[in-house]
Amino acid sequence: MATDGVSFRAVLAQWPSGVVIVTTGTAGGEWHGMTASSFSSVSVDPPMVLVCLAKTSRTHRLVEERGTFAVSILGRDQAALGRRFAGQEPAPDGLFADAHWGTWVTGSPVLADSIGWLDCRVAHAYPGGDHTIFVGEVLAADTPRRVAPVLFHSRAWGQLADPLPDEVAVADTGLLSILRTRGYEEARLARISRALRAAGTRVRLFDPYGDPLPADDLDPVTASALIAEPTRVQSAVRAGAGVVEFVVSAEEYSASAARAGAGPPALESAAATVEAARRAGLTTVAHITESFAEDRAEAVVSAVGRLADLGCDEIGLEEGRLPASPLRVRELLRDASASARSAVLRVRLRERNGIGMVNALVAMKSGVGHFDTTLGGVDGSLPGEDVLFLASQLEVASSVDRTALVAGATELESSWGSPLPGRTYRFVS
Structure with missing residues (x-):
């Protein structure tokens, strides 16, 4: 022709x-x-x-x-x-x-x-x-x-087309902490933790305000520890965790903060944590608070880039007190993905007025495949079982056993005293 x-x-x-x-x-x-x-x-x-x-x-x-x-x-x-x-x-x-x-x-x-x-x-x-x-x-x-x-x-x-992730994974970052505040015995916490980890969910074993659970024989990559300072890395190792997490504010890590002289102490602490974790063979996760708040996108994207430069393996974007909207989730993730380079982006979204799962859909359509959740949504975060149900409807695979999470949520409800906030734990299919 x-x-x-x-x-x-x-x-x-x-x-x-x-x-x-x-x-x-x-x-x-x-x-x-x-x-x-x-x-x-x-x-x-x-x-x-x-x-x-x-x-x-x-x-x-x-x-x-x-x-x-x-x-x-x-x-x-x-x-x-x-x-x-x-x-x-x-x-x-x-x-x-x-x-x-x-x-x-x-x-x-x-x-x-x-x-x-x-x-x-x-x-x-x-x-x-x-x-x-x-x-x-x-x-x-x-x-x-x-x-x-x-x-x-x-x-x-x-602009770039919306890619779905190849696989979705969930971590439980809130359950054990809230159960401790409700007086659950450590032995029961250990059983719950083991069941979730056996299902393929990464579980936060302890935070700066709680004692670590006893180590067991499960894969360390399914156990994480939230720490407040680099010296706590060894506590994570002794607890059998393969992941250390720390929380940062976007303003402390943005390029503008560094120019103003506010950045170095926070950066030094993060760099020390990453280095200590690397020497111990642990994965590092930095969580940026209030990531989806209005007018913070530039600082968050800048912070993502600086944390990636430090060598953080994963960077979590958290919805906190200030609510996220689907539009802000889409816009932030589009730019944060470019800034993160080889670091894995995670999101922690909350359920507000039925928008939480919409935001999760937007996150998946933006290529995000790692979600920080809580079983049953008992702390206001999206339930892991609901996120996995959404992934199944999008025909996105997951190595996490959703059936096991549903069983765990059903058992938890029996002692909770009221129906859990989660929407899909009452059915498996």
């Missing part, structure tokens, strides 16, 4: 790509730029990238004359800026108005709040039909923000 320009563009439109702004300067110091998606890495050593520019464009002529260019990768909240540089939106005050720009080595402008930029010197230029392939040696680079990118697909601007 013959290929013409229309069919060629139609096929290429099916290839989703990120969006960049390619910029350069004139001899007189003026700036110019254009939106592009024909961008790719070429080499790591030396670092090199390429951009393909139409020979009829002014940007092509200036890059050819100046021998330099910069590439700024747009975040998901910068689509309007991309449309402006693509000529799809008016720019009465100029292309570079109302955005933060700066220069580094070559003098080509870079977008200061992009999710990544590269300042380049042209190393090679190859003919490519009606385009020229400019290969640039990267002289400077940075990642100012870690948020999800904007995507271009089928001539439309969008």
Whole structure:
């Protein structure tokens, strides 16, 4: 079948790509730029990238004359800026108005709040039909923000698709603590803990305000300990835990706190905990309080990145006193996932006015597969058995035995004195 320009563009439109702004300067110091998606890495050593520019464009002529260019990768909240540089939106005050720009080595402008930029010197230029392939040696680079990118697909601007996790796992982080406050005997707590762990649920054995349960022969990865300081890592080891948890405030760990001088003590404590846990062969989990509160997203995303840099294996985002909404859950997880990099994201959600499971659905649709829960929802957190039921309806697998959790919730109700808040523990199927 013959290929013409229309069919060629139609096929290429099916290839989703990120969006960049390619910029350069004139001899007189003026700036110019254009939106592009024909961008790719070429080499790591030396670092090199390429951009393909139409020979009829002014940007092509200036890059050819100046021998330099910069590439700024747009975040998901910068689509309007991309449309402006693509000529799809008016720019009465100029292309570079109302955005933060700066220069580094070559003098080509870079977008200061992009999710990544590269300042380049042209190393090679190859003919490519009606385009020229400019290969640039990267002289400077940075990642100012870690948020999800904007995507271009089928001539439309969008964002990453919602992925379901491959598997869902639940941890019980509240049951033993609340049962202690209600006077349950330690022997019964030990039986409950063992049953939950045998079902595949990670269980918080103790917190800074309680004594550890006796160690048993179950896998340490199903036992965790919440600690308040690095010296308590050994207590977790003696309790048979394979996981240590600690709680932080987003403000203490954000980049802005570090600039203001408020961050180092908290960071030092977290770093010491992570290092002590690593030496003991334990997994580390940092829980960020009030993660879904309004107007805290930037601090939380920044804190996630700093905790990931410290080497935390898992980072938990907790809904606390201030309620989460589906929209805030979606927006936060979209950016936090990018900031977490190799660290596993967890969420702890609460049931409020029937929105809790909606938030859990949004979290799963955002790729989150690890949930901090409480059997029966007795402390206001989402019940583990309900989260697993939702996963089953989405055909997402889990290694946790939901039937065992349902049996545990049913038994717990017999001594609780009233029906548990959980919604699905009365039926297994």
